[in-house]
Amino acid sequence: MRNILVGILMILVAVFSISILCFAQLPPEVEKWVNAVREDLGGTTITCAFCPHPTTDAMQQMVKEFTELTGIKVRWDIIEEGYLRQKLLIEHQGKTGVYDVLLIDAFNLAEYAPSGVAIDLKPLLENQDLTPEWFDYEDILPAYRDGIGKYKGTIYGIPVAGETRYVGYRKDLFEKYGQRPPETMDDLLNLAKFFKGKEEDLYGIAMRGQKGIHFGSGWMTVMYQLGGQFLDQKTWKVLVNSPETVASLEYYVDLLKQGPPDIGVYTHEEAVSAFTSGRTAMWFDSTALTPWIIDPTKSLIADKVNFVPPPKGPAGAYGALAGWNVGISSDISDKQKRAAWAFIVWMTSRYKAKEYVKNGGTPVRKSVYEDPELVAENWTFPIQLESLERANNLVKAGISWIPPHPKFMKVLEVVGDYGSAVLAGQMTAKEALDKAQIEVEKIMSEE
Numbered sequence: 419m420r421n422i423l424v425g426i427l428m429i430l431v432a433v434f435s436i437s438i439l440c441f442a443q444l445p446p447e448v449e450k451w452v453n454a455v456r457e458d459l460g461g462t463t464i465t466c467a468f469c470p471h472p473t474t475d476a477m478q479q480m481v482k483e484f485t486e487l488t489g490i491k492v493r494w495d496i497i498e499e500g501y502l503r504q505k506l507l508i509e510h511q512g513k514t515g516v517y518d519v520l521l522i523d524a525f526n527l528a529e530y531a532p533s534g535v536a537i538d539l540k541p542l543l544e545n546q547d548l549t550p551e552w553f554d555y556e557d558i559l560p561a562y563r564d565g566i567g568k569y570k571g572t573i574y575g576i577p578v579a580g581e582t583r584y585v586g587y588r589k590d591l592f593e594k595y596g597q598r599p600p601e602t603m604d605d606l607l608n609l610a611k612f613f614k615g616k617e618e619d620l621y622g623i624a625m626r627g628q629k630g631i632h633f634g635s636g637w638m639t640v641m642y643q644l645g646g647q648f649l650d651q652k653t654w655k656v657l658v659n660s661p662e663t664v665a666s667l668e669y670y671v672d673l674l675k676q677g678p679p680d681i682g683v684y685t686h687e688e689a690v691s692a693f694t695s696g697r698t699a700m701w702f703d704s705t706a707l708t709p710w711i712i713d714p715t716k717s718l719i720a721d722k723v724n725f726v727p728p729p730k731g732p733a734g735a736y737g738a739l740a741g742w743n744v745g746i747s748s749d750i751s752d753k754q755k756r757a758a759w760a761f762i763v764w765m766t767s768r769y770k771a772k773e774y775v776k777n778g779g780t781p782v783r784k785s786v787y788e789d790p791e792l793v794a795e796n797w798t799f800p801i802q803l804e805s806l807e808r809a810n811n812l813v814k815a816g817i818s819w820i821p822p823h824p825k826f827m828k829v830l831e832v833v834g835d836y837g838s839a840v841l842a843g844q845m846t847a848k849e850a851l852d853k854a855q856i857e858v859e860k861i862m863s864e865e
Contacts, residue, residue, distance in 0.1 A: 444487075448769060451550045452487045455760045460489025462757040464518040467506060469499040470687060472709050473521065473579045473742055476779035477765050484764050490757050499523070499685060500631060503827070510535045515749040518758040522575045522743045524566035525635070525820055525827060531569040532824045536745035539573045542759045549759075554768035557783045561806060565813070566741045569822065575743020576766045579780040581706040582809040583639050583728060583738040584801065588699050590722040591616075599724070603643055603731040606702070607669065610676035613699035622676030623700040624692040627684045627841060631827065634834030636689075638819065639702055639738060640673070641666040642812055643731025648829055648858070649821045656862060658833060659848070659855040662733075667847040671840050682841055694719060702728075705802045706741065709778040712798065725798055727805040737808035739819045741782070825861055832857050 444452065468474045474496060481492045495517070497505055503526050509516055510533060520536055530536050543549050555563070555576075562580030567573055585606065587599050591613065600606040610622030626636030641647070646666035647657045657663055674681050678692055686703055690710055693701035694717035701711075714720040728737040744766060746758045764770060771783045772792060781787055781799070793799050812819055820826065836850040845853075 445552075445769075447550060447552060451552075451763075454547070455488045455490070459753070459757045459760060461491075462489075462753065463491040463493060464754065464757050464761060465493040465495060465516060466519040466521070466761075467495050467497065467502065467509075467517040468521040469497055469502045471499075471521070471579065471742065472706060472778045472780055476774050476777035479777045480765060480770065480773065484761065488760060488764070490760060492761065503529075503631075506530070506535055507533065510747070510749060513749050515747065515751075515754075517747050518750055518754050519761055520745045520747055521578075522745045524575075524740045524743065525631070525830070527566070527569045527574055527743070528820075528822050528824045529827045530745075531572065531574055534748050536574045537748045537755065539576065539746065539759075542746075542755075543573065548756065549763060552767060552769040553763050554785075557768045557771075557785050559782060559784055559787075561739060561810065561813075562741060562782045565739055565818075567743050575745040576762055577782045578742055578744050578766055579706040580741035580782040581704040581738070581780060582740075582802070582805045583702060583704055584805040585726050585728065586693060586701040586703075586711055586723055587726070588696075588719060588722055589724045591620075591699050599726045600700075600729045601726075603640065603669070603729050606640075606700075606729050607673055607676075610673055610700060614676045616699075619697060621678045621692075621698045623673060623702060624677055624681070624684065624689040624698040625674060625702050626686055626689055627674050627677070627681040627838070628688075629682070629838035630831050630834040632685045632834065633837045633841070634830040636674075636703075637667060637670045637834070637837055639728070640670055640731070642736040642817065642819070643728065643733055644669055645731070645733035647817070648833060649823065649826070649862075651817055651821055654823060654862060656855060656858045658829075658858050659851040664847050664851050667837055667840060667851060670837070671847065674841055682838065704738075704740070705798070705805060706780040708796070708798050708802070709780070712796070713778070725801045727801065727808050734811060734815070735808050736812045736815075737805050737819075739806075739809040739812065741780075825864075828861050829858050832861065 485491055543555055558577055562577040567575045567577045600609055614622040626632040644666040646663035650657055678697055689703055690707050692698050694711055696718045710716050711723055712720050744762050746755055768785055771786050775781050775786050775792055786792055787799055833854050836854040839845055840847050840850045
């Protein structure tokens with residue numbers, strides 16, 4: 419019995435020593451905040467509604483320390499991207515309060531904001547007791563801070579995975595066959611055709627092709643460079659069946675046909691998997707997914723890949739500006755909101771930004787892009803910034819890559835459904851978009 423008691427005492431001493439050591443390593447200003455959070459919120463449990471994403475992977479690696487320091491326990495509900503949107507809207511309609519921290523796609527912000535799914539974060543940001551100086555909101559790149567985290571000037575999310583899109587390509591295959599990476603949209607399509615079937619089980623490109631929102635999102639990756647738009651962002655006139663938009667769909671379907679035969683079910687996950695498994699010569703998607711591609715434990719082509727900015731098109735050198743935020747549900751108590759905010763402060767602060775990126779998270783902060791060690795570890799940073807410049811060209815042209823209209827997700831779902839039908843050979847692009855035009859006009863005219 420005595421030996422058992424001694425053993426228990428030794429374990430308690432060890433745990434206490436580890437705790438003290440952990441706290442001792444914190445800067446004084448961080449320790450002060452941690453102590454205040456623990457006193458106020460220790461023992462609280464929060465639930466995070468996220469989807470599979472590098473952000474999720476990174477934060478899950480960081481959560482143990484957060485819980486040990488603050489006493490706030492964290493549950494995770496990891497939901498496929500498309501279902502996550504539906505789930506959050508349904509839970510909000512029911513006022514269930516089942517989720518505290520929300521992973522919010524910038525695509526959905528114009529829908530979530532008017533619906534009241536997430537709260538305005540400005541009062542929390544301005545509360546010095548809850549938001550310490552080392553959080554440093556202003557360090558987040560303005561393009562992300564103002565472009566994906568706000569809706570009509572209100573802060574609904576803290577950016578965690580700001581992204582543009584660029585082309586990844588197999589430099590070994592390009593060198594083997596004497597090809598140059600694409601500079602124009604014509605180059606991109608021609609290269610995809612060139613590599614399809616060039617070797618056994620090799621295809622030209624991997625992109626999003628799943629019916630609905632995923633197809634629509636993938637299509638937008640090439641649409642603006644070709645002069646297409648779904649909506650006039652000044653008048654909200656529907657442009658779905660304009661000649662430029664029809665031509666952009668014809669181009670995108672032709673491009674997808676150079677991919678694997680199952681590309682019609684691809685989300686961003688399947689697309690990046692096809693590329694990292696070596697099945698495609700190219701990939702055109704989010705910079706936020708780069709960690710998966712260059713990680714040798716996840717990618718068979720990690721040492722064979724390179725990237726270039728989005729190719730130029732006849733309408734200009736444009737690029738995507740999208741990403742993900744973390745926000746807080748409006749359907750929870752004040753205490754739960756404080757606990758959710760403590761989680762967000764810790765995970766997204768400048769103090770933890772380097773660790774977040776080292777764990778595979780996507781950079782959104784100026785300090786990260788300029789950190790010599792991180793730049794040395796991720797050689798794609800300069801290419802990402804060059805791609806962001808092309809995304810900014812669209813902003814300069816007065817166009818938001820994601821049209822800031824609360825009905826846009828419904829519009830995207832409709833055009834994505836019809837685009838998928840074109841890929842399946844059920845109708846021509848013109849036939850599909852003439853029908854989509856009517857449906858979208860009805861959506862936009864509804865109260």
